[in-house]
Amino acid sequence: MMGARDAPLRDFGSRRKPASAYQAFAAMFADLAPQERDELVDGVVAELPVLHVWHGQQLRKQVGNLLADGCPPDQIGYSAFAGPYAIPPLPDPPAVECEDLPPIESYAQPGDSPTPRQEPDTPRYTVVMVGDVLARPAPPERVRGVLPCEGIAAIYGPSKSGKSFLGLDLLDATTTGRDWFGHRVARCQGLYVCLEGAAGITKRAQALRVKRPGALRNVGFLFPPAFDLRSRKDREDFREAAESAGWRRSGILVIDTLSCACPGFDENDSAGMGAAVAGAKALQAALGGLVVLLHHTGKDRTKGLRGHSNLGAALDAAIEVSRDGDDRQWSVDKYKDGEEGAAFCFRLESVQIGSDSEDGEPITSCVVAPVEATTGTPSRSKPPQGGNQRIAYDALSELLRDSRDFGKGNAPPTRPCVSYTAAVATTARRLPVEAKRQPERAKAAITALVGNGCLAFANDWLWLP
Template sequence: MLADLQRARDALHAIPPDLPREDWVRAGMAAQAAGLPFDEFDAWSAGASSYDARASRDTWRSFKEGKGVGPGTLFKMAAQAGWRPASRPERIKSSKTPRRAQEPTTRPRKGTGAREVWERCSPAAASHPYIQAKQGMPDGLRLVPDSDPLRIAGASVAGWLVVPVLPLAGGEPVSLQFIPPPGGGKKLNLPGASVAGAFTVGELQPGGTVFLCEGIGQAWACWKATGFASVVCFGWGRVRSVAAELRQRDTTARLVLVPDAGKEADAASIAASLGAMVAAMPEGSPANFDANDYAQAEGFDALEVLLAGACNPPKPEPRYKLLGPAELRDLPPLSWRVRGVLPAAGLAALYGPSASGKSFLGFDLAACIASGSAWFGCRVEAAPVVYVALEGEAGFKLRAQAWEADKERALPDGLRLVLQPFKLTEPQDVEDLAAVVPAEAVVFVDTLNRSAPTADENSSRDMGEILEAAKRLQALTGGLVVLVHHTGKDATKGLRGHSSLFAAMDAAIEVSRNEDRREWRVAKSKDGSDGNAQAFRLEVVELGLDEHCEPITSCVVRRDDATQEIQRVKLPQGGNQRLALDALRPLFKDGRMARPGAPPMRPCIELEAAVVRAAAALTCSSDRKTERARAAISGLVTRGVLGLNEGWLWLV
């Protein structure tokens, strides 16, 4: 296994990292399929002139199996680049006598090791075209003999300049970089050798200034302009690790990063983490414009001035900000989507038992948000809505028709439905859905169970992954995500599944049903009041006849004002109404006027006081009087004898 990994590692490093993006991605997928870790892929990618650390990491994470790219692709690409594998290690046949596993020794092909190639190269001369073009110097460099057979990526490197990759601690080259004459192609690294080192132009001095550059040309320019040591990192991707090692070796050194144009932000990040400085190219410089380009355009004196202006990166804003009373008062008010019910952004749940009408209620809520019309008397701020219907998909066409027939207008244009399969547990599904959702929209996912069919809702780990996906969808869209969900076997315990689900919600609407009476209430509102309840009913709407001449129907949501207040105070139906009414009549004579919802000049009494007076008038056993009194008052309200609103009764 170790031998196979080393063989894959050698093959990867034989491929030039400066590939077109499509080929670079294929090489990475093949490396992953061969078992190589991200660090190996990243170190190889760092040798490219266009290396981007974030792109390298994100691309690696995006690789998925089953895309037709396997380890064989890696070896094929390496072979096309001129790589020839060493002889395969013989497989050890199984034996009844256990043997201690031996680590395979890794040897490059004869004549291709860094030391062997370096030793057969001759000292470089100042007349080399690349040295002359960059106004450099040959010190410490060598030249590949004209007759040398070494080929990299299919190209002969005979006559190319050789820069050794040396450990900062000193020692022999661990790798080599080959530089062709101007116009002869790109720089190439020695295959199978990790570029884990640097090359220093000048001498490092304790506590002295050190310039860190990508390549030898920039290092020459910085040294000639200032006389301070300049370190070649062999690609921008290596700057962080080289700077970190230099800082570890000399905590007092003045490290100065000299990035090519376009890499200033990354340089500032590295400098901030290591206590270094940054000398950036002039603003407006073309991409990849570097220190050598500047010296040749403006002169070494001008470069000296630019490097002398190196500065510390701006300190990042503190992660935590302490707010005082004045700052708290200046904070913007909470933005509501449905006043007192749903915020404009965040996570929310709409839940209830099966057949409670939660999906009908959710669809009605979605239509009101899309049109900006009030919902159960609550003010609504209009927003685009995307309703992901994963249960009862076929019925949503009828629900839409019933809504239009009842309202006598078309569904709002801002309401869109998704009837295709969607899984919160599939990151790509989340990304693809977010790509078509308008900014700051409200997304309904109906239901949570159907969007995570293989997840264990009672598992904290599975529920955590579901919530992370929901938060990711919310972050991508910038609006509100509403999860339609079921209650458990015991509906009084709320949302089905792990308790972390309810805890993560910014708002929650609970739907309940008692026979034909339905109710929704605000079960949670982080910045509003909980417990506000509204009664509703489902009214059947006929939409026509089917091919068998049978009626086609669906339902619409209706506000049930007649039973709303009774349900809120839990008044069951019952008898003893006459005794209760007779007992209450004297109270109305001294009742209070102008109570909420009561007709003008109609005296009112408090509901709870009425229950106490009615209970005293009943003749049943004392332990049942309060219950029967509530039932009697409920019956009087239902029959229209008494009116009720916000805890106040009056005679109709």
């Protein structure tokens, strides 16, 4: 039950929404550490059950959306009430007495104490000139042209496309320093959180060791019985486990999968996906490095990541995995300040890791093996499948006939080539779909042609094999 000091927040549940309740909420939010602010609304609703249900839902959605959209946390105390039910704009609220606030201990870590806000000695904003901008170093990359060293990324695709195998292979490459599909990597630590398909991870690791002795030597594995990315306590326990294992705020953390890491959430709802994104960002802020989420596509694979668009907007990079029979490929679907659309073919190669003790039958698993088609030598060629692929093939054939670029990428010296950007632009204009869908459909058609062996691709150049 609430006492007298909880009166301002209790009043928030009324239709009046008095200024005192608004000020109490804003002051409480400002007192929280940044990583705790995404938990505020759940905490308020849980601690104050007399809140009007409608108000609680609106508060949850507004704050969730604002966090997902990147609203600075110290502004959410004001922004959360924008809309038709907002109270009138207020000047800076006066200091709120401690007894007017709900117990802050409910939201802080043991031993923490709120830090009073201080006026900065320097202006909040500083204008810099172009010379200073140009002098800034380029952000470091973990996989050249594919993944940054820090941020949030995703590897996504339909079920059984091979995204888990690809995620494990990525960790092996970045922790051992080997090039990944021809891309230079910066060596680092790796951590794999296995929430889906945990029974098969041992065999996959054994297969990698058979194929590459010493593989995964700098990769740690976590098999949590329960984990919720949205829970501050789970994230804190996770951080402690990682640091006790030697995590040094630099590396790649793969979470398999996002849906298992957020049990019961509505991924199609803005607030639900917003909470998942906020949890991923909070975990990345606590651990550093790059957090890679394994995720699925929806029923319409051309729409990319399954669920609300909050996820795609929040990512710093995304790798899409697709499959056509035994042919698989991954492509750079998103990379901030980088080239998108490059595609690379691979297959899952069967590796024997032992024999059954009873009948002697071989025990096998799979490892990722790049297909030579990505370097200009396709393993086999299929005719274009479907209308969009045929349109793309005809359009690119015309471009190649008129091309004056030869021997680009890894093509033979006499083979005409066309850039990937020009290929997408030309194909998109010919596809019989609405204009906003043309680029993504063109990329999908060209990617499929590379996977089928109808086109060869390397270093952003296409040519006929």
